[in-house]
Amino acid sequence: MGAARVTRRGFLLGGAALLALPGTALAATAPEIADCAAWGARPNSRVVNVVVQRPVKILVHHTATPNVTDLSRGAADALARGIQNFHMDRRGWLDSGQHFTISRGGFVLEGRHRSLEALRNGRKQVEGAHCTGQNLVSIGIENEGTYMDTEPTGVLWDRLREMCAYICGQYGIAPTEIYGHRDFKDTLCPGDVLYGMLPRLRGEVGGMLGQRLEGSSVRAASWPVLREDDRGPVVEAAQRLLRGAGRTEVAVDGTFSAAMAESVRVFQAEHATEEVNGIIGGESWPLLAAPVQAGDGGEAAEAVETLAATSSTRPPSRVGPEQWQQLLTAAR
Structure with a gap:
């Protein structure tokens, strides 16, 4: 030593x-x-x-x-x-x-x-x-x-x-x-x-x-990892965010299917992420999670409503990266 x-x-x-x-x-x-x-x-x-x-x-x-x-x-x-x-x-x-x-x-x-x-x-x-x-x-x-x-x-x-x-x-x-x-x-x-x-x-x-x-x-809010066969409101939120990012072929059903994984890979390739693997993690979430203000419409706002309803919380008036992480963590 x-x-x-x-x-x-x-x-x-x-x-x-x-x-x-x-x-x-x-x-x-x-x-x-x-x-x-x-x-x-x-x-x-x-x-x-x-x-x-x-x-x-x-x-x-x-x-x-x-x-x-x-x-x-x-x-x-x-x-x-x-x-x-x-x-x-x-x-x-x-x-x-x-x-x-x-x-x-x-x-x-x-x-x-x-x-x-x-x-x-x-x-x-x-x-x-x-x-x-x-x-x-x-x-x-x-x-x-x-x-x-x-x-x-x-x-x-x-x-x-x-x-x-x-x-x-x-x-x-x-x-x-x-x-x-x-x-x-x-x-x-x-x-x-x-x-x-x-x-x-x-x-x-x-x-x-x-x-x-x-x-x-101890339990810090974070970007969750999503992969094939995952289900639930966090998947539904990801589907809405993918649609808002131009992947309109993605169905909003709360199920991470093989077709959704392929759409994620297309999104990753479009944004030149380090991994093009169909997994949504700490690199893809910040690209997907668009800022949302109170009164906004669109897929990102719908994703916020989905997560807030699941965790029985009131949607924040402004949703940036930190608020997205909090909503996603609470909805898991």
């Missing part, structure tokens, strides 16, 4: 940083983190961009790889090498895209070179490649496995919680600023189950930092 030193935010004692956010009584201890050299990383192919600014959020990912039973350090190192090879050889990136990786065995590894150095500094960030539009403002953590219908291992969860608390302490990030990849892109990542555990993660990280979080602070 390097030589012990005193930092601006706390004390580094015997290699473990003890950190506390302003106004808190508790401290977060840094987990053991293996740097790139420790797991046999290749050299980065181009210069890694390091900026003198602090990230403002954490993005949680899953690797979408098998939920292996080999929980050894050797398996963790092999995972990190496999991710780096894929990112460099298949995607043409200069290095691993994520800043850090946590294995199912609970080993934390540096992903992109210099990420650990920047984190320890507390005032710098490495530009990642884990989520377009978020790579200079967030820290990306990959969690080994696929968490659509199963929870991560207990040791992985413990390290994720510790790592998030350490990152929050180093950079002054609020625990409420922990998100999933799907909050910003049309993706199922980090899986339905792990994404559903993020309110718990925010609360536990807050607890480690002496902050009591509850209610909307």
